[in-house]
Amino acid sequence: MKLKRIANVHSANVKRILVVEDEDNTRHALTKLLTREGYLVEGVANGYEALNYLRRQSVNLIVTDIKMPRMDGITFLRELNKNFPRSNVIMITAYGGVDSYLEAMNLGAFEYINKPVQIDELKIIMEKILNAEDS
Numbered sequence: 249m250k251l252k253r254i255a256n257v258h259s260a261n262v263k264r265i266l267v268v269e270d271e272d273n274t275r276h277a278l279t280k281l282l283t284r285e286g287y288l289v290e291g292v293a294n295g296y297e298a299l300n301y302l303r304r305q306s307v308n309l310i311v312t313d314i315k316m317p318r319m320d321g322i323t324f325l326r327e328l329n330k331n332f333p334r335s336n337v338i339m340i341t342a343y344g345g346v347d348s349y350l351e352a353m354n355l356g357a358f359e360y361i362n363k364p365v366q367i368d369e370l371k372i373i374m375e376k377i378l379n380a381e382d383s
Contacts, residue, residue: 263378264305267291268298268312268324269340274363278311281367295319295327302332309377311370314341314348322348325355336377340365 265287269275272293279291290305292298294316310328314321321339328335339352342363349360359373 262286262288263308264288265290265374266298266301266307266310268293268295268310268316268321270294270313270316274313274365278365285371295321295324298324299327299331302328302335307335308381309336309338309374311338311340311374314339314352315343322351322355325352325357329356336381338370338373338377 265282267275267278267282267289269278269291270293275291275293279289282289290301290307292301295312296319298310298312312321312324316324319327321341325337325339328337335356337357339357339360340363341348341360344360344362352360358377361370361373
């Protein structure tokens with residue numbers, strides 16, 4: 249598993265985000281953008297890497313793709329519910345459908361966003377989740 253430290257911020261107030269995305273360009277773009285927004289961000293390529301990372305490091309929010317090799321986002325969400333039941337999750341996908349939307353929401357995803365991700369929409373949803381976590 250190859251993890252890249254995107255930012256190194258030492259503050260209790262900085263929120264930690266995990267981006268789970270198999271497409272390198274999308275993963276790097278999201279981690280770079282979210283780092284510029286002041287978050288401490290890690291990016292991994294699939295659900296297995298994400299679960300391994302979460303065993304070592306807690307996060308405030310997970311942004312994950314649905315369609316990924318090895319472990320898709322729905323399976324990853326099921327594993328999160330078993331192992332990390334209070335996880336805040338935003339699902340993103342280029343292959344949106346009613347069935348996957350309903351399944352993700354029933355499994356506890358906070359939101360489901362279609363690709364290409366609209367950054368302003370993502371930021372608003374993230375702020376909602378992270379502000380609720382603080383209260």
